[in-house]
Amino acid sequence: MTPARIPTPLRAVYGVFGAATLAVLAFTAVFFTRWIASLAPVEAFLAAYPGAAPMPEGQGIGVPAWLSWTHFLNAFFLLLIIRSGIRIRGERTPSGLWTSRRVKKRRMSLTIWFHIAVDVLWMLNGVAFVVLLFATGHWVRIVPTSWEVFPNALSALIQYVSLDWPTHSGWTGYNGLQQLSYFAIVFLASPLAILTGARLSAFWPRETDPSSRVGRLNRMFPVDLAKAIHFPTMLFFVGFVIVHVGLVLATGALRNLNAMYGGQDAVNWTGFWIFVISLVAMAGGWIAARDRVIAPIAQRFGDVRMRPRR
Template identity: 30%
Template sequence: MDLGFPWWLRVEHFLNIIFISFLVRSGLEILGTYPKLYRSQHTVPGTSWAKFTVQQEPKHKYYTVGGEDSDYSPRISLPGHRLLGLGRYWHFMAVTGFVSCWVIYFVLLLVTGQWRRYVPTSWDTFAQAGQDMLAYLAFTMPHPVDGMVFNALQQLSYGFVVLILTPLVILTGAFQSPAIANHFSRITRILGGRQVIRSTHFLCLVGYVAFFAIHLPLVFLHGYLHETSKMVLGHSDNPVVGGVIFTIGLVLVIVLHVVATRWTLADGRAVEKLHNLIVRPWSNLLYKLPARMNYDRSNITGKEVGLDNATHNFRGSGRPPETAEYLALMANGYEDDYVLEIGGYVERPMTLTIADLRELAAGHSQTTLHHCVQGFTSIGRWRGITVSDLLDLVKPLPGATDVVYTSFQNMGRDDVLYEGGSYYESTPMVEARMPQTLIAFELNDEGEIPAKNGGPVRLRLETSTGFRSLKWLERIEVVNRYDIILKGRGGYFEDTDFFDRNQLI
């Protein structure tokens, strides 16, 4: 069998240069917004195993996760300048192309028999790979394996990248999706938990970078024109022509990165439209994966180290409202004064106190994993009533499509990191009806929810990233259109930043 360089392999090789380079740069942008890695689900400050920031964590004051991001340069990350939402857009678009290419490539390897180029058929290959390594260190050229286009070391290293590293990066990437991780929570735990998965995903990135750092010098050692001609023409009969074409291709990849970065910084909404065209058709399928987590009390953040007050270690993100109304509610202990309004496009609008919510909940609780969009996680036990049960009480009218949640929080007033505006979120009815979409009023069986975690009442969306689990809930309204509210994108960060309303990934 000819194990040369068929046209589809050459096309895939060039496309993967584009996709992997975009994945690395956008991945660095995502990492920069929470530049710490952990071994545990519980991202307790001071317990990270790796940090990629010079910022120090304050030891004696409350600080939000929004203040922990680092401003990476656009020369390194895509697009740079703390634009997490746009970095996510590029990452998911590149993922779409990368995974599609790998699946097609894998099928073609099996169908054509080209899998033999990566899979050794003898244990002797491993011993020979060691000899090849010594040859390279001695600046001599090892010979290809009989009947192969690669030497043994190349065969094993390429096979590792294509057949092991790539499936691993796809798997760990998929299980950073809240919808996937929380639907298949047992697999999430088998993989070591959300933070181990995140760390492994980062190490895969390091693996790709290390591969390229070694691969490129070896291309020159073997002969740049000779090797690149194979990747362009499928043979080395015309090395100058092949080398020139390949070099032009690399220049075009660099130009593509420059154009993408500048375009993104100049017109983020256009990038958002492109993302929605490419990514939404498959990401919307994740609505079919409702969360079904069921951690036990021993998994609660803080409990694993024997702390009595586990809630103290459940990370806060965002600053509580500072209005006189909210401060009065907090001073009076919420219970007697707080009223949740539920209305809009319903038959039976109603108001409910915390006592009413407690009675309706009838002891219902769920212990779930919180996925911050920046990267931190915490496990908490939430007591509350499902949104689905509340909707059954108020009876949405025919044509109701979405549920809107409004917070006491005004971002510009309460959190100087952001521009002004009332914080709100919305969910399509399918998400509101998911069994673990909850209106919570108690955390970790320790009474009321602390102010830093969204008390007295908050929303829990377990299939989505954390910022959509709105805190300091004031009102719920059922609507038949969400796209006419404020800027029409479905939420505060969707309106003011670059985050898709579909935050299932």
């Protein structure tokens, strides 16, 4: 049986009720955390661990140009990955098919091909970022070097939730919660997204013999497990981006944007306008990611057959 559709006015009521519930929960969390932070033991904890991530003296200071560029490209490619990923989940009938010229059995929808193509660009950018991160010594910004990062991360979390922002400068380093979050994104979530995405792609070997090496690998890492992990990982990225951008704008927007985009530890409008230009570029990429733009590019790497429009 087809489930009954909820009427549009009722959906609007549900939406308003849901938003109001989230607002009440947020206010409750803020006031409860502020009460917790006022207790003497917690005050002593916050004084002992103010939130800053311990870093080797004199290392990881500043935001070099390569970090700004890889940061922008990461956001740009991630936006297109999310766009195409959402389209894949909602696509019942592909608008076009891509077929490899070398392996005719390797066939996929045009949307999936675009998703994989952008994935490859995102991975290449990520490799460049990690190589430069360790080559220049800036790895200390996002890789914990002391166990004290954990109590400092908890301290930073309490301060964020209570709206008593932890004082820090992205130019000289991050607080404990930021460091753990960036470490998780770069070294945990990203490899997990790549591995599960590869398992779901047409490029993964499809050996059906369970006794073969590939068959054993497929049995150890079934496609259903990859599906169960891949989409929630994307949602984790989306949630991280929303919180990350929100805190950047709420905790000293001009200085934060200037550090990442303007390459200077100062409060002026340089970084803001570069950020605006990057948003325009990302919006242009979102609009351009359509079949009539994707198909000619995909045609260079295989055969494309578009479904006739009705």
